[in-house]
Amino acid sequence: MTNSGIITGQYVRIQPTAASVGDRIFAQLIDWCVLLAYTALLTWFVIELDIKGWVVAVLYLFPLLFYTLVCEVLNQGQTLGKMALKIRVVKMDGSMPTLGSYLMRWILWLIDGPATSFVGLVVMVLNRNNQRLGDMAAGTVVIKKQKYKKIQISLDEYDYLSKNYTPRYPQASDLSLEQIEIITRTISTQHKDFTLKVAQLAKKVQQKFNIERKEANDLAFLQRVVRDYQYYALEEI
Numbered sequence: 001m002t003n004s005g006i007i008t009g010q011y012v013r014i015q016p017t018a019a020s021v022g023d024r025i026f027a028q029l030i031d032w033c034v035l036l037a038y039t040a041l042l043t044w045f046v047i048e049l050d051i052k053g054w055v056v057a058v059l060y061l062f063p064l065l066f067y068t069l070v071c072e073v074l075n076q077g078q079t080l081g082k083m084a085l086k087i088r089v090v091k092m093d094g095s096m097p098t099l100g101s102y103l104m105r106w107i108l109w110l111i112d113g114p115a116t117s118f119v120g121l122v123v124m125v126l127n128r129n130n131q132r133l134g135d136m137a138a139g140t141v142v143i144k145k146q147k148y149k150k151i152q153i154s155l156d157e158y159d160y161l162s163k164n165y166t167p168r169y170p171q172a173s174d175l176s177l178e179q180i181e182i183i184t185r186t187i188s189t190q191h192k193d194f195t196l197k198v199a200q201l202a203k204k205v206q207q208k209f210n211i212e213r214k215e216a217n218d219l220a221f222l223q224r225v226v227r228d229y230q231y232y233a234l235e236e237i
Helices: 021-049 054-074 080-085 099-107 119-126 133-138 155-160 170-174 177-188 194-208 218-235
Strands: 087-091 140-144
Touching (some): 021 054, 021 080, 021 087, 021 119, 021 140, 054 099, 080 087, 087 099, 119 133, 133 140, 170 218, 177 194, 194 218
Antiparallel strands (some): 087 140
């Protein structure tokens, strides 16, 4: 996979591992089994309850058409099949995809999927990141979840977080390495606009990740976010 990791004084470069073509195929098969089971159960209810009209069409078509999109948007890039295989959709920089990215992947499934003889499968086999056309257009990649946040931290950094350290912001675990690098660089580089830039970044982080901050000081808030991120990263090593 391409280098989406970074190198800083606190972190060592990492590379999220792209999910294999086999992982993606098995995840898709599980999703189809889920939809098949839903369809079979719905058919039984329709027959038993003698349901008729447009309601039946909606009950059949809505899950079949929107299952993947709804699951990935509401479940941080995972369908039930992806959860079972421990893989997820992320942006190429490791951050969470936007709604537009999910929509692009979903729309291009019309080209990637069975309707066009699985063109996406052919593209995945030929692509070093195992991306289908929808991923390439949306700037996303499917990765192995267990290696998403894994990060090497020096012994000095480990000591920096005491054994009894309690994280304050669980949202910090959703930050990408690139975002952490931006925060770290901003709060460690002294310049004439330091206070202003720290304040702007603190506001952006708070709003983007819906954090109810407990520090009045912007610098203290960002430092806490970085420490919490380190804590969650260590938890997954």
